[in-house]
Amino acid sequence: MKIINTVSDMQAYSRQVKGKKLSIAFVPTLGGLHEGHRALMRLGKKVGDVVVVSIFLNPTQFDNKEDLKKYPARREDDLKACEGEGVDCVFLPSVEEMYGDDIASQVFDLKGLDKHLCGGKRPGHFQGVVTIVKKLFEAVLPNKAVFGEKDYQQLQIIRHMVEALHFPIEIIPHPIVREKSGLALSSRNRHLSADEKKEALCLYQALKETHQAFKNGEKRAEKLIQTAEGVLRQSKKASVDYIALVDAATLQPIATLEKKALLALAVFIGPVRLIDNVLLE
Template sequence: MSDTTATAHPIPVVARTRAELRAARAALGDDVAVVMTMGALHEGHATLIREARAAAEHVVVTIFLNPLQFGPKEDLSRYPRTFESDLALCAEAGVDLVFAPTPDVVYPDGDPGVTVAAGALGTVLEGQTRPGHFDGVLTVVAKLLHLTAPRHAFFGQKDAQQLLLIRRMVRDLDVPVDVVPVATVREEDGLAMSSRNTYLTPSDREAALALSRALRAGAAAAAEGPSAVRRAARAVLVDEPLALVDYLVLVHPETLQDVPEWFHGEALLAVAARVGTTRLIDNLPVRVGPGGGALAVFSRPDLPDTAGGRG
């Protein structure tokens, strides 16, 4: 790793095959964190990497556009591919190893015959709109966890349902890794950072801001109870006709069931909407009831010790 980028950051080792990954990963030892991406990296990914760097001696980033999580009506070919700029971001953020395989490396026999099923939690909200999506996500995450063997894995709160399902899979299947949530990173105007934002026209982007405004309005009403949260958030969305809402929910963060009116505690306020040709999701953890309001991430209750399995 003596080569450097123009900004004098060491260039990460790039592994394309399982053998290259195995050799490079062996040199890093036990204290490793992983950040999994599909490429088109932005400041949200950089934040994940920095959090990983603060927690572990070495950081591995995976860049893999996973075909299993794209449905038949979703254009995989449209997804942006920006490997050179992705690698530069990884170098600047201090990544040690980038695993960037092709589908035939991850799935050498084609579509796998055995996959990870998301269960009932994978059939609601995003799972209802995108059937089978979370099965594809969990299958590739499980494979990449085995291949990269990290002690910690960092995932963004923006994909709240995905984060919940990954934590549930790790718990249920006794995968020895600590899943660490990182607060959603936003643009200065409040829009949650996403690779899909590049699809938005200027007018689309203006309309898309209704999602984050709705979440903030809901959180501001959290002390008054669940109905007030839903009512305040819905009022903002109704005022933006260009945002075609798929769902707006206030649910329990572990079950994804609507919270009842008497509920006090942490809940997930989540929204999905189509703006122009782009479908966007956003969410905000909130504390409902006296003293309520927005949270960065949910509290992490004591979980079985799965992080100690690698040293």
């Protein structure tokens, strides 16, 4: 497995791969890799000839600097995970390499995709995400890039960026990866105590019960949100950040389900903020 630290070396590697008529599948990560990331790598191997994973803890997407400090940086473990999944190359740049002296987000017109859900609660977060993903795409030059559906808003925003900037990159989504209990895998789960992890199951339960209500014929957003809220209220450690029902394409709030929609949650379990979602169609 090759490890590359500079943009110029990464570009040279990718051009060499493409010169052999091979395709590159790219999996961008912040590090703190878990089974969910491994699943993205495995999908990358299915859709591309060569898999490149980036490990870069991007400072511009953290609106809360304490979150940045707490993020689980485990480089040796991360590299072992990549090697174990047969990754061909890891791009491991420094902050200076990616930003130089100007550690700041560029400003993109995201067509309102960042106005609700996590974007409404974390100002500037998605400008930071788009800034770094654009830089990573320009470094890695992938044919395809794999993103998880747990961060559904991010997925939609990246799709928009690729279309708006005419990147010749196919965005490949991967379904949410869950523990057997139903808890969505997240690097933040490491910060949960055993009791908090049990309480965190309320997110999945809320999504399940709301999805069932939808299947039973309920299409009013207000009633579906109330169903999710009722489940979450039963947890003593859960504090709701938001519950939203939005159009799956535009991410704008809706009153009645008439086409594909997304029910999304952000919930604090103790001090740990978790997100989850389910598509209703």
